[in-house]
Every structure is written in C-alpha cells, then in structure tokens.
Amino acid sequence: MAVSAPVITVPAFGSAHDGVRHFFGTRHRTPVAYETGVPLLDSVARDRTWTLSVKQVHGTDALIVDRPITRADRFEGGWDALITDQPGVTVAVRTADCVPVLLYDRRRKAVASVHAGWRGALAGIVPKTIELMVARFAVQPSDLRVSIGPSAGPCCYEVDHAVLDPLRHSRPDWPALVRDDRGSKARLDLKALVRRQTSEIGIPQEQITVVNVCTICHPALFYSYRREGRVKGTMLNGISLVSRS
Numbered sequence: 001m002a003v004s005a006p007v008i009t010v011p012a013f014g015s016a017h018d019g020v021r022h023f024f025g026t027r028h029r030t031p032v033a034y035e036t037g038v039p040l041l042d043s044v045a046r047d048r049t050w051t052l053s054v055k056q057v058h059g060t061d062a063l064i065v066d067r068p069i070t071r072a073d074r075f076e077g078g079w080d081a082l083i084t085d086q087p088g089v090t091v092a093v094r095t096a097d098c099v100p101v102l103l104y105d106r107r108r109k110a111v112a113s114v115h116a117g118w119r120g121a122l123a124g125i126v127p128k129t130i131e132l133m134v135a136r137f138a139v140q141p142s143d144l145r146v147s148i149g150p151s152a153g154p155c156c157y158e159v160d161h162a163v164l165d166p167l168r169h170s171r172p173d174w175p176a177l178v179r180d181d182r183g184s185k186a187r188l189d190l191k192a193l194v195r196r197q198t199s200e201i202g203i204p205q206e207q208i209t210v211v212n213v214c215t216i217c218h219p220a221l222f223y224s225y226r227r228e229g230r231v232k233g234t235m236l237n238g239i240s241l242v243s244r245s
C-alpha cells in the first residue's frame, strides 16, 4: 500500500500499466461538491474523464454503465455497486466504515466499485456484482483482481445480535469472522468476510489485496461514522479504465 495522501493506492492491485487507475480516499481528499447520480467531468485531466457516484442504499443492486457518459446523464435511483466497461469513467463509492471494494479484469476490460456494509456484505453484494460482471462482460472470476479498502476493523467494530444472528445463520465459518465473542456482542471482521466471499467465487488468493487499516482507529486519516457518531464526511473510492489515446 502507498499512502501518498490524500489517497491510498495499492500497486500490487493495479496501476496505469495494467490499464486501470484506482484510489481509496482519505479525509484529506473530500469529494468536490457534487450531486450523487450526476456525472462529474474532470476538467483537469488531459483526457475527458468522468467520475460517477450514485445514491447508496445498503442494497445489493449494481448500476451498469455500458455506453459513453454524456453531460445530460442523470442516474436517479439507489445502487451500492457500479460496473463499467467504458474507459475514462471512474466508478466511485463513498464510505465511512463500510468496506470499499474495487475490481477489474484487464482482459475483458471491465471495472467495478462496491460499497459493502455489513448488510450488503451479508446479502452477498460482492459475489452478486462479480456474477453480473461475468454475465454482462464475459469476465472470468479467475482473471479478476480485487482490492478491499480501508474500513472499520475487527479491532473496533463491535456489533450486536442484529448483525450476529444473520451472520451465524448464513456463515458456518462465522467464528473466524468475529473477535471477542460475548454471545450478544462481538467485533466483526467485515474485510475478512468480503475476502472469503471473493475467494469462494473463484478469485485466486494472490489476486486479492486488502488494505488492513481501520477507519475507526485512524482519525487523522479517515472519517468514521462509528467514531464520530454521525456522518461528518465520507471517503471517495474509485476505479477507471485508462482512456484510449
């Protein structure tokens, strides 16, 4: 991981050499004022590039952007995953403790970003997004690279029965995903859950990277809903295919 604040990048995950650009945000890169669902034209870049972030609803639906974005486009609705095969479109999710997950397939030229809180993760948003990439862009899970970004860590992320009950019902391996289990309360390792899900769907271990940093532990770096008790701000996390020249 490279912390060239204001963003974190993971060279082992991907670089311009791989045909992608990506970043995990910190609180030092507050998203410029924009409305969710309205593509933002990055006028600084030499190439014409767009950043798209939409309303997030803690569901499992993905928005697929499979044609060029225009100035008139509005994406009105709620999605917690965005997939595109369009170069120059940064698909971005906003997080503050939830797990940002970035994916790409350099062979099929498709990228995705996913916002996975406990609700979305338990409902399988990450495997569902991968299945959609397979169905729509003929992606092979064995070709996919995934990076799991900064989120609330098992050091701090205490959850109660509302999370533990569905976790215990859906994951026989749940004891490996919690720490300090006291029955009605435990600390959840959400990144480990997402990591297992990506592995189970066929992404090779060596193609999975994890930024093992906790958003609650690092107030200088991250906003945290849990630590701050309210949404003071969110981190923007995105990935794009590099534009053809």
Ligand SMILES: [Zn+2]
Residues within 6 Å of the ligand: 152, 153, 154, 155, 156, 157, 214, 215, 216, 217
């Ligand atoms: Zn922590």
